[in-house]
Amino acid sequence: MAAVLPVGSDLSGAMNRFLKTILEKDIVDAVLMPMKVPSGDSFAWIIMSDSSIVDDAEAMAPVMPVQGARALRSLTRKGEGSIRVLALMRPCEIRAAIELSKLGQVKTENLILAAYDCPGAVPMDSFVSDPSSGEDLFRKMLAGEDVSAGEVKPSCTSCVEFSMTDADLHFGHFGLGGTEVLLIPGSPKGMEILEALELPADRETSIWDEAVRKRREKQVASRDAAFEETGENIRGVQGMLNVFADCISCRNCRAACPICYCRLCHFESETAKQDPNSRLDSAVTRGGISLPADRMLFHTGRMTHMSLSCVSCGQCSDACPADIPVAQVFSFVADRTQKAFEYSAGRNDGDPLPLRSFMKSELSGIHEMVSDAEPGGHAHE
Amino acid sequence: MNSIVMKQDASTAIRELLAYLLSSGRVDAVLTMRQVPETGSCDLGLITDPSGMVEAEPFLPVMTANAGQALSSISMSGKRIAAVLKPCELRGFTERVKREQGSFDNLLTISSICGGVFPLEKVISGDLEKLVPRYIEKTARAEAPRGLRETCKACEEFVPMNADISVSVTEHGSLMHLHSDRAEEYTEGFEGERIEARADQSHIDRMMKSRSAAKGKLFQSLEKSSGLDGLVDLFGKCVGCHGCSRVCPICYCQHCDFESINFDYNQPYFQESLEARGALRLPPDTILFQLGRLTHMSFSCVGCGMCSDVCPVSIPVAGIFKKTGERTAGLFDYVPGRDSEEPIPVMVFKEEELGDIG
Amino acid sequence: MISDKHDDFTPRITSFLCKWCSYTGADLAGTNRLQYPTSIIPIQVMCSSRVDPVFLIKAFLSGSDGVLMGGCHPGDCHYETGNYHTRRRFAILKEIFDSLGLESDRLKLSWISASEGPKFAQVSNEYTEQIRKMGKNPTRKSVFL
Numbered sequence: 001m002a003a004v005l006p007v008g009s010d011l012s013g014a015m016n017r018f019l020k021t022i023l024e025k026d027i028v029d030a031v032l033m034p035m036k037v038p039s040g041d042s043f044a045w046i047i048m049s050d051s052s053i054v055d056d057a058e059a060m061a062p063v064m065p066v067q068g069a070r071a072l073r074s075l076t077r078k079g080e081g082s083i084r085v086l087a088l089m090r091p092c093e094i095r096a097a098i099e100l101s102k103l104g105q106v107k108t109e110n111l112i113l114a115a116y117d118c119p120g121a122v123p124m125d126s127f128v129s130d131p132s133s134g135e136d137l138f139r140k141m142l143a144g145e146d147v148s149a150g151e152v153k154p155s156c157t158s159c160v161e162f163s164m165t166d167a168d169l170h171f172g173h174f175g176l177g178g179t180e181v182l183l184i185p186g187s188p189k190g191m192e193i194l195e196a197l198e199l200p201a202d203r204e205t206s207i208w209d210e211a212v213r214k215r216r217e218k219q220v221a222s223r224d225a226a227f228e229e230t231g232e233n234i235r236g237v238q239g240m241l242n243v244f245a246d247c248i249s250c251r252n253c254r255a256a257c258p259i260c261y262c263r264l265c266h267f268e269s270e271t272a273k274q275d276p277n278s279r280l281d282s283a284v285t286r287g288g289i290s291l292p293a294d295r296m297l298f299h300t301g302r303m304t305h306m307s308l309s310c311v312s313c314g315q316c317s318d319a320c321p322a323d324i325p326v327a328q329v330f331s332f333v334a335d336r337t338q339k340a341f342e343y344s345a346g347r348n349d350g351d352p353l354p355l356r357s358f359m360k361s362e363l364s365g366i367h368e369m370v371s372d373a374e375p376g377g378h379a380h381e
Numbered sequence: 382m383n384s385i386v387m388k389q390d391a392s393t394a395i396r397e398l399l400a401y402l403l404s405s406g407r408v409d410a411v412l413t414m415r416q417v418p419e420t421g422s423c424d425l426g427l428i429t430d431p432s433g434m435v436e437a438e439p440f441l442p443v444m445t446a447n448a449g450q451a452l453s454s455i456s457m458s459g460k461r462i463a464a465v466l467k468p469c470e471l472r473g474f475t476e477r478v479k480r481e482q483g484s485f486d487n488l489l490t491i492s493s494i495c496g497g498v499f500p501l502e503k504v505i506s507g508d509l510e511k512l513v514p515r516y517i518e519k520t521a522r523a524e525a526p527r528g529l530r531e532t533c534k535a536c537e538e539f540v541p542m543n544a545d546i547s548v549s550v551t552e553h554g555s556l557m558h559l560h561s562d563r564a565e566e567y568t569e570g571f572e573g574e575r576i577e578a579r580a581d582q583s584h585i586d587r588m589m590k591s592r593s594a595a596k597g598k599l600f601q602s603l604e605k606s607s608g609l610d611g612l613v614d615l616f617g618k619c620v621g622c623h624g625c626s627r628v629c630p631i632c633y634c635q636h637c638d639f640e641s642i643n644f645d646y647n648q649p650y651f652q653e654s655l656e657a658r659g660a661l662r663l664p665p666d667t668i669l670f671q672l673g674r675l676t677h678m679s680f681s682c683v684g685c686g687m688c689s690d691v692c693p694v695s696i697p698v699a700g701i702f703k704k705t706g707e708r709t710a711g712l713f714d715y716v717p718g719r720d721s722e723e724p725i726p727v728m729v730f731k732e733e734e735l736g737d738i739g
Numbered sequence: 740m741i742s743d744k745h746d747d748f749t750p751r752i753t754s755f756l757c758k759w760c761s762y763t764g765a766d767l768a769g770t771n772r773l774q775y776p777t778s779i780i781p782i783q784v785m786c787s788s789r790v791d792p793v794f795l796i797k798a799f800l801s802g803s804d805g806v807l808m809g810g811c812h813p814g815d816c817h818y819e820t821g822n823y824h825t826r827r828r829f830a831i832l833k834e835i836f837d838s839l840g841l842e843s844d845r846l847k848l849s850w851i852s853a854s855e856g857p858k859f860a861q862v863s864n865e866y867t868e869q870i871r872k873m874g875k876n877p878t879r880k881s882v883f884l
Contacts, residue, residue: 030655032663037883038610042618042694044667046882047651050659053882065620065694066664074645074664081648083655128618128694245422246505248445248628250691255622263645264636276458280429283410287430291412291451319622319693323505607840613883638793650740657740657802660882668884669793669800675835676792676828701839708838709831727831730823732813735830739810739848 002182003199015059023051032087034061041131045071062138063127068093069258076107086112092313094167095346096258099309116171120156124318155314155327158223163212166348175211230332246322249292253316259306310334385573387555400434412464414441439465449474450630453483463489468541469685472718473630476681492541493548496520497533501690523587532686532699535596549580625688631678681717682706750778750870752805753798757787759817761809767856775863788821792832802879805870812850
């Protein structure tokens with residue numbers, strides 16, 4: 001059951017006004033929303049306590065320059081405070097925030113997480129080079145019009161978690177013709193907001209449920225096809241090397257990832273640095289090595305560290321200057337690693353992080369999971 | 382000075398030199414750009430097997446990583462290395478040596494009068510194949526190829542500083558100039574006609590003319606990004622990935638201050654900020670990072686342009702850093718990378734100087 | 740964080756003062772009942788060279804209308820050479836501000852010894868007046884910093 005927000009002609013505007021009202025009524029101290037940057041070709045996360053500033057914000061931004069969970073991380077990482085904040089973000093950002101809360105990086109006590117049905121996002125580089133086309137594209141995506149898959153951020157075409165999450169409040173608008181939006185509470189906190197606004201949660205949601213279900217069917221098919229292709233492309237050592245051949249080790253992928261929260265990444269630390277003589281020895285053994293070194297170690301290592309919490313948001317691909325489909329690869333691997341533990345990243349259902357818990361009896365088939373690996377090193381690694 | 386005439390194109394000649402250096406045992410390893418023939422993808426290779434030279438493209442107009450940065454750690458191995466570096470990479474390396482992040486002790490540096498490099502996007506798009514032949518043609522005539530990195534177009538430091546061997550390719554021919562005793566020693570026994578010759582000055586002068594003009598235009602175009610509003614306009618879309626710092630040859634700090642706990646704030650900070658100004662960007666300190674990085678390294682900026690290339694939102698970082706860097710270095714008549722014995726301006730002082738400050 | 744909310748303008752000047760000279764000089768001004776404005780917000784550091792220019796930038800971007808760096812006279816540093824480095828770093832910071840068109844007059848370096856109470860009062864008064872004429876720092880309002 002849900003409450004209803006009438007929309008008029010402007011879905012985004014209606015959501016803005018709703019958040020402004022919440023702030024004006026002192027239900028929260030601040031709201032966190034995207035706002036267009038002065039140069040007009042991107043958006044930034046702005047936390048606002050002054051309700052008049054909410055007019056300048058945008059409830060649903062066409063691009064995701066900074067993963068919302070990264071913004072939340074900076075706000076609450078060093079501890080709980082007394083500012084009550086409502087953050088309006090994409091479902092993948094909410095899910096990343098939930099993972100970060102399990103990792104102690106986001107404190108949710110005074111945080112209200114709100115999300116909306118996400119039609120996807122525009123890739124950063126195409127938005128920055130032509131913002132008005134980017135805005136047009138996003139408008140079409142929101143309206144449910146057909147757009148060419150090549151224009152949309154690749155991760156979004158494979159996204160199956162575009163709707164309801166474990167956020168406190170969800171704006172459900174798919175399938176409702178753009179005239180109203182459902183306010184679906186996901187938690188007691190969410191219910192409290194509706195009660196404070198005297199909005200009865202008395203509307204049934206079957207039309208919306210159906211629209212979401214249908215879209216999910218299409219997305220699942222798209223994702224499965226993408227996974228099959230990716231799986232083939234990265235097969236074996238050579239496969240991975242091919243996909244990452246253009247990697248320049250800039251680490252933009254790690255910096256953009258909401259889950260990679262380490263201030264000093266293991267792979268930049270002293271522990272990971274090889275002594276120059278050993279490095280030369282490797283060069284002798286293999287006839288030659290690539291510099292900067294340890295590219296594959298970084299990528300596969302990062303996978304082992306974060307794939308269980310990967311929410312397939314696609315920020316890594318968006319940030320990559322070498323156009324490597326990092327997100328496709330990581331998403332594919334994360335799907336498998338998470339399934340191995342029957343864990344779904346981004347859910348608040350009480351499942352502990354798989355690497356923080358164990359059962360005395362489990363994974364008995366582990367020895368069968370290890371298949372033939374290709375031995376030896378490679379000169380272009 | 383003693384120079385070796387290159388009968389073939391420069392790349393082939395240097396490939397042969399590098400193979401000779403390896404097979405004769407003069408060096409243990411060679412650092413050079415290389416390109417995988419099947420895929421066209423490029424990387425920096427540290428090669429020990431002379432047969433690996435077949436993939437070497439020493440003058441490929443591409444910079445996947447600043448080779449001066451890549452050379453840092455391995456130059457301290459004690460093993461002998463020959464490294465092909467672009468002039469800015471050599472200067473960047475020199476700046477690192479001053480910071481105890483590298484050593485010239487066992488290093489033979491090979492550089493060239495540099496025609497510039499293409500931005501990464503041209504490499505990724507697969508356009509290199511048709512761009513490179515035109516590049517070679519034009520640069521031999523001291524003409525500027527189109528589509529280079531902004532800072533390459535505007536670079537006046539295209540003649541290598543302190544290389545052991547520098548290569549010049551002009552309409553008068555291709556020459557390997559031997560600048561040091563080490564260069565003479567390592568090339569002893571390498572086949573090639575020796576003549577007394579310098580790089581063609583008129584070629585250098587023509588290049589300088591077009592570079593200076595381009596630099597003027599570049600700096601002019603950055604004028605609008607001044608003042609608080611201009612800066613916020615320029616850096617407003619920065620996402621704080623710090624990729625610029627990571628690929629910078631000068632930024633060597635393993636743990637950057639701006640990524641440390643020093644810049645993680647607790648709630649009272651955010652509460653006060655909101656009380657004071659009503660709204661605040663998250664994560665905070667976007668402009669602080671840019672200005673802070675300028676104070677920490679601008680005087681050593683060698684204008685290589687890796688920063689602009691790696692920026693996910695296409696901010697022209699390199700131009701701003703180069704422009705500001707020339708001003709801060711200029712305060713002390715400092716030229717980054719000019720002389721490995723010249724101390725970094727912030728490490729020294731004169732008792733009498735800057736009298737008008739304070 | 741310095742607010743933009745009030746119309747009356749008391750300049751806020753974040754001041755980094757070295758313990759051995761300038762901070763003591765400020766103390767002396769106080770004990771001698773020499774008037775100096777409340778605009779000065781003192782922060783004691785052991786030596787002016789402890790101050791990373793980034794602190795000055797942070798103070799500026801946080802909305803300080805002026806930022807004052809106080810140290811011992813060159814040659815008199817308690818740690819012998821600290822303030823020579825301060826001088827160079829400050830020159831670099833000023834140059835960066837000038838190069839980028841930021842108001843570098845909102846940054847000031849002043850050599851004030853422990854016995855120079857009157858000088859501290861004078862510098863504070865004059866600088867406060869200068870800043871008052873410049874007006875509030877626009878960084879007080881800026882959201883996209």
